[in-house]
Amino acid sequence: MENESTTPLIERGTARLPDKLWQEAERRAALIRPLAIMPIIPAMLAQDVAMKLSISQRTVYRLIQRFRASGGLLTSLAPSPPSGGRGKSRLPMVVEQIITMTIKEMWLSKQKRSAEDVAQEIKRRCIRANQEPPSFNTVRDRIRALSARETIKQREGTKAARQLSPVQGNFPAVASPLDLVQMDHTPVDLIIVDEITRRPIGRPYLTASIDNFSRCITGFCLTLEAPSAVSVGLCLVHSVIDKTNYLATLGIEGEWPIWGKPRVIYVDNGAEFHSEALRRGCAQHGIELRYRPIGEPQYGGIIERLIGTLMQHIHTLPGTTFSNIKERGEYDSDGKAILTLSELEQWLTLVIVGQYHNKIHSTLLEPPIERYKSGLLASKNLKPMVQNKKGFLIDFLPIINRSIQRHGFMVDHINYYSNALQPWIAERNKGEKFIIRRDPRDISRIFVLPPNQNEYIEVPYRTLNLPAITLWEYRESLKYLKEQGFNKLDEAAIFRAIEAMRKIVDSASASTRAARRRKARTSHLTERKTISNSQNVILSMDADLEMEYMPAKPFDVIEEW
Structure with a gap:
């Protein structure tokens, strides 16, 4: 694995790729991804994909090669941006950025501004930037190219956009490990204490994810913050990485051989699961994001049972709040609390690695870890491994x-x-x-x-x-x-x-x-290291423009495991 302290943090398209190219990359990925995981690709399948994508069979093989080399990133399949010429955009990059930002701010908003208003604002911004404004037809074409569902979602709301979605059927079938992973949050039924004073500070939050096929826990995240898009990203990072170093850091002997990108993540309808960063991050890494149908609690039963199982273990700890006031009775949770957040993380990891994964599961009738290993042996599809977890997190x-x-x-x-x-x-x-x-x-x-x-x-x-x-x-x-x-x-x-x-x-x-x-x-x-100085240290903005500078090291403290 690469040395992350010296590896540059590269933007791979999640933030900058225009919607039209992103949508084409998604269309290609739906057809290319199944071929890319095959050791030998039948010519008939490649020819069929070529016809569906209106490209040559040779281009199909090139796309497969690019997709594999990137580690399965969606943006590796994106067409090259227009460079000018017949049927292509000749607009300068600055004008393209103005068009994109103005449409996002004015058209994709609840104010429901008209196309004429958007075009006028683009014209005003271009003049201010000393650029030639695009024609109204150009602006109109960009608006028409937007996804209908995304446009309605931003202008009318999620409920209106949902009407465009197909009716969801039964729970997706899974045939191998990491075909589908469920994720959810919960307050932990435990009072934890401060690292320094060892006095109680309240209940933390747990974000956990579970593999539907094996019931193995793929990862988790403990925070004092309420669930957010960041805690979702942190849980995802923990899920996909090789956990050998993580266990060594905690001083835990054992194995947690669950790593790699899941094919599908199943989540509820919380706001933290609807962020644009999460949507694009999942798409970039070939992870399909699915939402639990509203009013259908059975779709989240597996992750909820896991959380219930973990809470049962936690109810044995000093400082537990139990699951309700009646169960707690006169138990003094604050007075009995002894574990810090980091100690709870270590204890929870021990429960997962030492007990949960190795006990016979009541539904599977075998230990989750054995089910996972046998599933890997039977599966012909290799799960993509994340080489740079810091770069993975920034996508979210x-x-x-x-x-x-x-x-x-x-x-x-x-x-x-x-x-x-x-x-x-x-x-x-x-x-x-x-x-x-x-x-x-x-x-x-x-x-x-x-x-x-x-x-x-x-x-x-x-x-x-x-x-x-x-x-x-x-x-x-x-x-x-x-x-x-x-x-x-x-x-x-x-x-x-x-x-x-x-x-x-x-x-x-x-x-x-x-x-x-x-x-x-x-x-x-x-x-964090801070500069010791009795007066404010302000970086000069008048230094010689020819001076050498070293690229700053990215995300050197992003991990908090």
Whole structure:
């Protein structure tokens, strides 16, 4: 496996590929993927796919080769972007970006703006960027090329879009391991304690996933945050990676040989499962995302029974809350609590590896791990392995679009800057949009994808000695400032508020559980190295543009296992 500390973080199309090319890649993948997993491809099948895709048989074999080489990424099958010529777009990249962003902001919104309004706004933005505006017909054609279901979903709502979906039938049949994985969240029936004071801080959340074929647990994620798109991504990462190093880090002897990308993920209809980042991330990695039919609880029975089984184990631990007040009775959950979040993670891993996987399952009548291994031997399809888990996770992080300014970027009133941005700052009058991703658990850095580039740049705070904070802390600071009567928000006010809030939490943590929980939610940030300086360290924006700069190392602290 590659050394992730030195591997560049590459954008592979999930953020930038236009919808039209994305849809064509999905169409190709539906036909190419079944061929790519075959050791020998019958010529008749290749010829049939060629006819359906209106390409040559030779091109089919080239697409299969590209798909295999990429590790099964959907974007490896995308057609090359138009380069100009008969029947192709001759528009500059800047104009293409303006069209895409304006349609997304105005057409794909509940305001239901007209095509004429969208075209006028595109014209205004192009003139401001010193670009020739496209014709109305061009804008209209781009709108017509959008997915009908996605358009209705954004303009009318999910309920209206669902009317376009086919009626869902029985639960999908599974023939081999990782054909289908179910995922769900739950509050854990246990009070945990703070890492430092060992005093109670409340119940964590568990996100878990299970393989339907074998009933093996593919992965899980424990957090103090409520379920979100990020916790879904973290659980997915844990599911697909080789867990040998993970077990060694926890000091656990045993095996957890469940790794690889699932074919289908089955989830409920929670908002965290409907993010665009999750949808594109799954599509990019050849993972089909399916939703449980509303009002049909039997479709989630397997994952819910697993969660029930895990909670039964947890009910044996000191500090359990049991499943309800009646069952808990007079048991003092806070007073009995002894496990920290990391200790609970270690204990839960031991339960999975040492007990759950090796006990005879009541439905399968054999241990899940034996069912998984025998299923692998019988299956002819190799499960794609993820080589770079950091790169895998970034495909599931939310996307922000920003233009670059002389000071770099401002995201949520916080300034970010790196000398690596200087070539684009010098040409900032072009008005090009940059793609930005950030990990909500630590927003002291952002990951910036410049136009026409495929490698992310890690960009820290402009004021380097500001403390690392979470997105949750940032939002809490806005509430705090509003309560204090502040109307004008800026970076200095936000960090003064966060410092004041942290002092309040520190002084209160000895007496209140809520304060200790707030402190624990940011404890991982204290491990980050900060620049020691009595005054603010601000990166210069007037340095020599010819200076050498080293590409920043991406995602060096993203993992929290």
